[in-house]
Amino acid sequence: MDAKRHIVHIDLDSFFVSVERKFNPSLIGKAVIIGGSADRGVVASCSYEARKFGVHSAMPTRQALKLCPHAIVIHGTHGRYSEASREVTQIIHNMVPLYQKSSVDEFYIDLSGMERFHDPFKLACDLRQKVIRETGLPISFGMASGKTVAKMATNQAKPNGQLWIKHxxxxxxxxxxxxxxxxxxxxxxxxxxxxxxxxxxxxxxxxxxxxxxxxxxxxxxxxxxxxxxxxxxxxxxxGDRKSISTETTFHSDVNDKRTLENVLVSMTEELAGKLRREKKVSSCLAIKIRYANFETHTQQQKISLTAAEHILIPGIKNLLKSAWNQHRPIRLIGVRLSNLCTGSYQINLFEDNEERIKLYQAMDNINFRFGDKTVCRAAGMEIGARTFNPFMKG
Missing domain, CATH: 1.10.150.20 (5' to 3' exonuclease, C-terminal subdomain)
Structure with missing residues (x-):
């Protein structure tokens, strides 16, 4: 007979909204929409008060305001969400032996076998109370014999509740x-x-x-x-993969800004597409430069949680500007996206409008079906497929 499993699913209720309410308590109890502007923006998240009117994430903000005209629209503050997610992760990390962070606001915890020392349900309750006490964020959990039932129990326990489905x-x-x-x-x-x-x-x-x-x-x-x-x-x-990177060594050293930028655009597109396929987002961007004498420099920058090139590419170009002494030719150049966490495209909805979301979905769909780089930006195309470029190797 298999040992009984005790799986806990934890979900921070209306995470983005709850974080904003911590900083602005006047939002408590009100219909709140987080996301893009009213004209062409998209809802990234919304409060339960707004959901009652039929508002949901990925809906055009314009449509959401027709359903719920009194809603308060907030653009969203990325740094706050990353920090709140990190705080909750740390509390879980310190209290349980085995957990999986499945998105910025969602976790699975395995308490199987712990019943010899602790009551698993009491441990889950204590953990929930600790998160509420130390972060001020509402949180729900479900406990069951497997991940699916635990997640469904959490959904039934919301908002701000807990539910144990016994074996x-x-x-x-x-x-x-x-x-x-x-x-x-x-x-x-x-x-x-x-x-x-x-x-x-x-x-x-x-x-x-x-x-x-x-x-x-x-x-x-x-x-x-x-x-x-x-x-x-x-x-x-x-603790799965925390960063993703790629680099290119030039056959002959390069001193031309446009060539370097085009190579960086192509590499950034490649990494961003990979992130979206793996349903991950990054909050740190880095560039690596190696000069002819092998002297190597890296520079990084914190960014909003994203897997979208239109945010990543300008960031990479700025890093090139600040990291590169333009009189010195470059031997190797690389891009790294780090501080990765699981996060659906939803997180990008803070900056995106409807057209851009449709464009990314279409690009990813085509590249998924016909192979990477079937469609890409013109700048990325200028350097062509890197394997066929006479200036580059590796």
């Missing part, structure tokens, strides 16, 4: 919920299931696995397992 009670907890509550079940899958009269997870639990496999292929097994509270996926410890 053997998973199916009963899931049964009355709508199938749309299952994480990872897309809109089209739900619509297909609705056509078969399957609306509640309880309906799904009565369906034969063979039927689901016939309709959805391999995904049928995933749907069946999740509906029945089966999820053996492991907690991936915090």
């Amino acid at each position: 053997g009670e998973e199916k009963a907890f899931l049964a009355p919920l709508n199938i749309g509550k299952i994480p990872g079940l897309g809109e089209s899958t739900c619509q297909k299931l609705y056509q078969y009269g399957i609306e509640k997870i309880g309906d799904l639990q009565r369906v034969n696995l063979k039927f689901l496999e016939a309709v959805f292929g391999k995904a049928g097994t995933y749907i069946y397992n999740r509906a029945n509270g089966i999820d053996d996926s492991e907690i991936i410890p915090h």
Whole structure:
């Protein structure tokens, strides 16, 4: 018989809004929208008071204000969010042996085996109270035998609550919920299931696995397992890749600003595309320069959490300007994006407008289907595919 697992999912409620309310308590209890400007901006996050009117993230701000005209729109302060996320991570790090940071405001914790020394539910409660006490941020958690049920329990516990689904009670907890509550079940899958009269997870639990496999292929097994509270996926410890970089050595030293900038644009595009594919964002940008005599300089700059080139490229060009003594030819140049954390495209919504979001989605879609660098900026194209460029190697 397998040992019982105790998985906790922790989520900071309306994270961006809660952080802003800490600095401006007059926002408490009000409909708050965080994101871009009212004309072409997009909602990055919103308070529960705004959600009641149908506002949600990635919605054009213009549309959100039609639904909720009295909402207060705030542009958002990146440094505050990074700092708050770091504070919460540190508290968790100091209290539990194994955890996974799955986004800036979301964590999975594995307390399996700890029941010999501690009551896992009490430990989770103590942790939640410590976060509330030390950061002033509202936080919810769910505890269950697997990641999926724990996450769904958190969603039921919100706002600012906690819920423990005991072993053997998973199916009963899931049964009355709508199938749309299952994480990872897309809109089209739900619509297909609705056509078969399957609306509640309880309906799904009565369906034969063979039927689901016939309709959805391999995904049928995933749907069946999740509906029945089966999820053996492991907690991936915090501390996966923290930076991503690339560099190029020139065959002959380069002293031309435009050539250097074009190479940097191409490298930055490549790294940014990789981040978006891995659903990561960076908050630190660095440049590396090596001169002909092998003297090497690096310079870095803190930036807002992003994976968007239109923010990264100007930053990289500024670093080149400040790091490079323009009279000296360069032998090697490199770009590094660090302080990576998991974060959906949502975080970029602070700066982006609707057109830009659609452009990035289209570019990533094409590059994903047809290979990297199928579409890129004109500056990146000037240097062509680097492997075919006679000036460069490696």
